[in-house]
Amino acid sequence: RTTIAALLMDQKVVAGVGNVYRAEVLFRHGIDPYRPGRDITPAEWDALWTDLVELMREGVRNNRIDTVRPEHTPEAMGRPPRVDDHGGEVYVYRRATLPCHICGTGIRTADLAARNLFWCPTCQKR
Numbered sequence: 001r002t003t004i005a006a007l008l009m010d011q012k013v014v015a016g017v018g019n020v021y022r023a024e025v026l027f028r029h030g031i032d033p034y035r036p037g038r039d040i041t042p043a044e045w046d047a048l049w050t051d052l053v054e055l056m057r058e059g060v061r062n063n064r065i066d067t068v069r070p071e072h073t074p075e076a077m078g079r080p081p082r083v084d085d086h087g088g089e090v091y092v093y094r095r096a097t098l099p100c101h102i103c104g105t106g107i108r109t110a111d112l113a114a115r116n117l118f119w120c121p122t123c124q125k126r
Helices: 004-009 018-028 042-062
Strands: 108-112 115-119
Touching (some): 018 115
Antiparallel strands (some): 108 115
């Protein structure tokens, strides 16, 4: 019954994901962060895991967290780059109330397990 967002932050389940990667990988796969973890299919989990491994490798290699796909970069979309102390191009992390890069819906935020959660209610339907 625990949400997938909470499970991704639980070091007993999977270590090292962190808040940025949690928000971003769930967005990239269109998964509602409040979806119960037990409802994630093996195929969905495999895709999430594969994506996390690659995103985290790239983060280490580039010393910054970039999670947007090439077709969603500022250059590709004709939008200004992200201005944030954390740097990196992201879909939802620390973008509360800003429009989603994909659908334009305002990004939402909430507290979950003492961490800020970010998601797009349109792109990440239950």
